[in-house]
Amino acid sequence: MAKEEQDKILNEVTQSDYKYGFSSNIETDSIAKGLSEDVIRLISSKKNEPEFMLEFRLKAYRHWLTMKMPEWAHLEIPPIDYQDIIYYAAPKQKAKLESMDDVDPEIRATFDKLGIPLDEQKILSNVAVDVVMDSSSVKTTFKEALAEKGIIFCSFSEAVQDHPDLIQEYMGTVVPYRDNFFAALNSAVFSDGSFVYIPKGVRCPMELSTYFRINAENTGQFERTLIVCEDDSFVSYLEGCTAPMRDENQLHAAIVEIIVKENAEVKYSTVQNWYPGNKEGLGGIYNFVTKRGICEGANSKLMWAQVETGSAVTWKYPSTILKGDGSSSEFYSVAVTNNHQQADTGTKMIHIGNNTKSTIISKGISAGKSNNSYRGLVKVVKSCEGARNFSQCDSLLLGDKCGAHTYPYLEVYNKSAKVEHEATTSKIGEDQIFYCNQRGISTEDAIGLIVNGYAKEVINKMPMEFAVEAQKLLAISLEGSVG
Amino acid sequence: MLSIKNLHASINGKEILKGINLEIKPGEVHAIMGPNGAGKSTLASVLAGRELFDVTEGEVVFGGKDLLDLSPEDRAKEGIFLGFQYPIEIPGVSTVNFMKTAVNEHRKYKGLEPLKAADFLKLMRDKKALVEIDSKLTNRSVNEGFSGGEKKKNEIFQMAMLEPKLAVLDETDSGLDIDALRIVANGVNKLKTAENSTIVITHYQRLLDYIVPDVVHVLFDGRIVKTAGKELALELEEKGYDWIKEELVK
Numbered sequence: 001m002a003k004e005e006q007d008k009i010l011n012e013v014t015q016s017d018y019k020y021g022f023s024s025n026i027e028t029d030s031i032a033k034g035l036s037e038d039v040i041r042l043i044s045s046k047k048n049e050p051e052f053m054l055e056f057r058l059k060a061y062r063h064w065l066t067m068k069m070p071e072w073a074h075l076e077i078p079p080i081d082y083q084d085i086i087y088y089a090a091p092k093q094k095a096k097l098e099s100m101d102d103v104d105p106e107i108r109a110t111f112d113k114l115g116i117p118l119d120e121q122k123i124l125s126n127v128a129v130d131v132v133m134d135s136s137s138v139k140t141t142f143k144e145a146l147a148e149k150g151i152i153f154c155s156f157s158e159a160v161q162d163h164p165d166l167i168q169e170y171m172g173t174v175v176p177y178r179d180n181f182f183a184a185l186n187s188a189v190f191s192d193g194s195f196v197y198i199p200k201g202v203r204c205p206m207e208l209s210t211y212f213r214i215n216a217e218n219t220g221q222f223e224r225t226l227i228v229c230e231d232d233s234f235v236s237y238l239e240g241c242t243a244p245m246r247d248e249n250q251l252h253a254a255i256v257e258i259i260v261k262e263n264a265e266v267k268y269s270t271v272q273n274w275y276p277g278n279k280e281g282l283g284g285i286y287n288f289v290t291k292r293g294i295c296e297g298a299n300s301k302l303m304w305a306q307v308e309t310g311s312a313v314t315w316k317y318p319s320t321i322l323k324g325d326g327s328s329s330e331f332y333s334v335a336v337t338n339n340h341q342q343a344d345t346g347t348k349m350i351h352i353g354n355n356t357k358s359t360i361i362s363k364g365i366s367a368g369k370s371n372n373s374y375r376g377l378v379k380v381v382k383s384c385e386g387a388r389n390f391s392q393c394d395s396l397l398l399g400d401k402c403g404a405h406t407y408p409y410l411e412v413y414n415k416s417a418k419v420e421h422e423a424t425t426s427k428i429g430e431d432q433i434f435y436c437n438q439r440g441i442s443t444e445d446a447i448g449l450i451v452n453g454y455a456k457e458v459i460n461k462m463p464m465e466f467a468v469e470a471q472k473l474l475a476i477s478l479e480g481s482v483g
Numbered sequence: 484m485l486s487i488k489n490l491h492a493s494i495n496g497k498e499i500l501k502g503i504n505l506e507i508k509p510g511e512v513h514a515i516m517g518p519n520g521a522g523k524s525t526l527a528s529v530l531a532g533r534e535l536f537d538v539t540e541g542e543v544v545f546g547g548k549d550l551l552d553l554s555p556e557d558r559a560k561e562g563i564f565l566g567f568q569y570p571i572e573i574p575g576v577s578t579v580n581f582m583k584t585a586v587n588e589h590r591k592y593k594g595l596e597p598l599k600a601a602d603f604l605k606l607m608r609d610k611k612a613l614v615e616i617d618s619k620l621t622n623r624s625v626n627e628g629f630s631g632g633e634k635k636k637n638e639i640f641q642m643a644m645l646e647p648k649l650a651v652l653d654e655t656d657s658g659l660d661i662d663a664l665r666i667v668a669n670g671v672n673k674l675k676t677a678e679n680s681t682i683v684i685t686h687y688q689r690l691l692d693y694i695v696p697d698v699v700h701v702l703f704d705g706r707i708v709k710t711a712g713k714e715l716a717l718e719l720e721e722k723g724y725d726w727i728k729e730e731l732v733k
Contacts, residue, residue: 426574430535435571437555438531438564439585439641440592449584453575453624 034083037061040188043088047157047191050164060177060187067181073344074373074405075313077286085251087189087222146204152197153208156224159195166197170228174257174292174321182253182288182315186222190255193223198233198264207463209238225256229264231297236267238466250275252311253288262297262324267305269462271470274310276477279368281340284312291318295327298353302327305461307470308335308345309477317375319348322356322387330359332458334470336451336477337370337402346376346407351387351417360391363455366402367478373405378421382413389418395425396454398447398478448475484509484680485649490541492529499525501705502541507649510677514691514716515684517702518724523684524568526702527653531565532558546648559585560592562648562679564641566655570634573625578637581625582607582644589645610643614670631658639670650674651682656690668693688720701727 031042040061044054069080146153152163160167177187194210210225229235252274260266268291277284287310293302304318320329331347349358358378366372372395380387395404406423428450436446451474452459459467490503499522507513517523529536530543532555543550550558573581586606587597598606611621616636626634635655642650652671656664671681671694683694691699691713699715700707703724708731709715719727 429571431571432573434531434533434555435567435573436581436585438559438567439581439645440556440559440588441584442554442556442588445584445588449576449581450573453573453577453580456575 031086031088033086035061035085035087035189039087043189043191046088047160049160052164052168053160056172056177057188060184061189063178064181064184064188067184069181073315073375074371074407075315075342075344077313077342080251080286082185088191146206149202149205150199151202151204152195154195156190156193156195156226159226163195163197166228167195167226170226170257170259171224172257174259174294175255175290180290183255183290186224186253186255186290190222190224193254194225196225196227196235196237198227198229198235200230201232202230203233204235207236207238207465209240221250221252221254223254225254227256227258227266227268227293229258229260229266229300231262231264233261233264234266236463237269238463239268239270240273240466240469250284251286251288254290256289256291256293256318258291258293258302260293260295260297260300260302260327263299264297265301265303266293267303267463268293268318269466270304270306270308271462271466271473272306272308272310272314273473275312276310276339276341277312279339281312281369284341285310286313287311287316288313289316291316292321292348293319293329294321295324295329295353295356297327298324299326300324301329303330303332303461304347305332305458306334307455307458307462307466307473308333308343309473311343312341314341314343314345316345317347319350319377320358321350321352322358323352324356325353326355327353328357328359330361330461332361332461334363334365334455334458334474335372335374336365336474337367337372338477339368339370341368341370343371344373344375346374348377349379349389351378351380351384351389354384355386356384357387358389360389360393361457362391362393363458364393364395364404365398365451365454365474365478366395366404367398369401371403371405373407375407375409377409377411378419379411380414380417380419384414385416387414387417387419389420391419391421393421393423394454395423396451397425397427444475447478451475451478484546486544488542490526490529490543491539492525492536493539494525494536498539499536499705500529503702503705503707505700505707507680507682509648509680510675511698512675512681512683512694512696514694514696514699514713515682515702515707516686516688516699516716516719519686521702522705523702524653527565527568527651527682527684530558530563530651531555556588557592559645560589564645564647564650566635566638566642566650566652568653568655568657570626570629570638572627572629574627576625578621578623578625579604579607582641585641586644606644610640613673614640614643615666616640632660632663635659635663635667636670639667639674643670643674646674647679649680649682651684653684654686655683656685656687664690665693688716691716703727703731 040057044057175183177184196208198204227237258266274285274287295302302320308314322329329349335343335345337343346362347360360376362374364372364374374393378389393406397404404425408421410419412419432450433443433446452471455474459470462470485507487503487505490500492500515523525536529538538551546561583603590597620633620637626637655667696713699711699713701709708727
């Protein structure tokens with residue numbers, strides 16, 4: 001890392017606190033609190049959706065009514081009043097936008113504060129961005145450049161209008177609405193998200209990126225991402241999240257579905273920095289996310305890389321169904337919890353195709369009074385020959401009031417499978433910090449050095465731009481946690 | 484260079500240092516010897532600024548500055564290096580990255596630009612050769628999985644990289660076989676100049692065959708009870724520490 005970069009990080013670290021915690025004064029178009037079939041019909045009609053969408057939503061809603069919030073995770077969550085949430089809030093805008101100049105200046109200012117240049121700079125940095133604020137996608141850059149290659153990258157709502165056949169074919173095929181409580185809720189009320197379609201044989205020439213932000217008060221964010229990669233195609237997709245500071249808890253329940261066909265490859269990277277609540281544990285985002293991909297075709301590949309530093313509660317298990325013969329998946333995760341944050345996160349690797357391979361590298365970092373759990377399933381079905389898995393789950397503790405837990409689940413029904421699991425727990429000690437101090441390194445820098453060293457394997461898997469952001473976030477989230 | 488006057492320090496309310504007086508001039512090598520529990524390692528830790536210990540009385544002036552006022556990292560950057568008795572492992576942090584951070588922090592403190600990558604790597608190569616440390620060690624994470632002897636060599640390597648004005652070597656000889664002892668001692672001797680000083684803390688005279696002190700102090704029950712030339716070490720080796728105790732009673 002360059003020196004200037006390090007200085008900047010140090011400055012940010014010493015200033016502490018949640019730096020994304022501003023809220024923007026944007027006129028929003030939202031509906032009344034609460035959830036009912038009428039609300040769902042209203043969302044669907046506001047979005048001018050075709051009939052099949054409304055049906056899907058209503059089926060999901062009716063199924064959700066029969067379900068209970070899961071309690072198996074190592075999380076303490078106060079009861080959530082689902083009638084006290086606004087299920088639709090879109091920034092109000094007048095007409096269709098022709099160019100970037102037409103975007104509401106307030107919205108643009110918000111994104112500038114977030115450091116997302118929604119303008120020509122992006123062309124230079126070669127990133128196409130789909131920005132979702134609260135529930136609606138504001139503006140997708142680069143659409144035309146991508147369209148030339150036959151790539152579709154747009155908001156979910158636009159996809160519903162412009163490519164209903166693709167949506168109908170793939171939506172809910174990887175994460176059915178019956179899958180779990182939050183998936184059902186999302187399927188009923190989701191308001192926007194991103195859609196990516198990479199045609200056969202196309203390598204997406206740039207990283208596709210979505211930035212999510214919850215802005216309005218009392219709003220839930222329910223976005224949905226669908227990525228379809230045809231045979232021999234490739235895409236790297238980045239997702240970032242922030243939210244303003246608020247005293248009440250806000251709900252975020254997202255779905256990500258990824259379909260990877262023969263010889264295709266998807267890299268999905270996340271930097272999640274939702275507001276974690278204050279030092280006393282007040283406020284923060286409840287983050288309940290269902291992310292799943294299917295390696296459908298032979299020799300297909302799916303990689304998940306995530307840095308999770310935010311949210312009061314995280315419940316998230318990006319998973320891969322390895323269906324195609326010779327398909328493979330990797331999961332790299334760093335989850336940081338500080339103060340009163342709680343995280344129960346991990347992955348599932350379901351080996352169905354022959355000679356399928358999966359790798360799991362999970363690094364948990366706990367500080368303050370937080371709780372951090374890894375929960376992972378490796379399943380090899382009976383007919384699957386030659387499956388291989390390697391899992392490594394490490395926990396790092398700062399201080400003695402936090403907790404780290406590992407819950408590996410192995411279900412292996414075929415004798416030819418090779419499954420390995422390694423786990424370690426370590427602690428950043430006062431002696432390590434002092435050792436660094438004695439060599440002239442300050443305590444904050446020492447923590448940054450140690451934590452980034454610990455998380456290196458995961459951060460190295462992220463695209464460059466994200467890796468720098470992730471390193472900063474690690475240092476910032478752990479500020480003041482030792483000494 | 485270093486002036487310690489009436490230094491008292493305690494841990495958890497228990498007094499360990501009970502009035503240390505010590506003067507060290509540039510270029511001198513001082514040995515501090517003494518039985519277990521005399522306060523030798525405590526003295527080293529207090530000089531380096533470890534917060535575990537409370538300084539209750541006295542003053543320490545280093546290079547004209549009040550040392551006790553400075554944070555541990557600023558003391559390091561002022562030129563104090565502590566060779567740890569038990570060097571700490573830092574998994575995942577490469578020795579290169581660790582040393583680069585440390586060297587550049589020292590440079591920043593002196594108002595210098597950070598070293599360019601190529602210059603830094605050249606510095607590493609030179610210092611590795613000087614202290615005869617294997618690249619196999621410096622390519623690994625800091626001290627991770629090192630043997631006792633390898634850790635001590637790594638301390639001397641770091642000392643070479645940081646070029647301290649005052650090196651405090653806390654039982655650098657413990658856990659070393661005779662070959663490792665010779666390499667470590669050679670490293671220390673090569674790094675010696677007319678300006679920098681060394682405090683060698685040890686139980687045994689053995690190390691002092693290789694690192695020859697100008698002055699030998701005996702620390703006993705939190706005080707320096709005897710100070711003499713290098714021959715004192717031999718006398719101690721022969722008579723043991725009981726001799727000092729008896730002399731004190733008289």
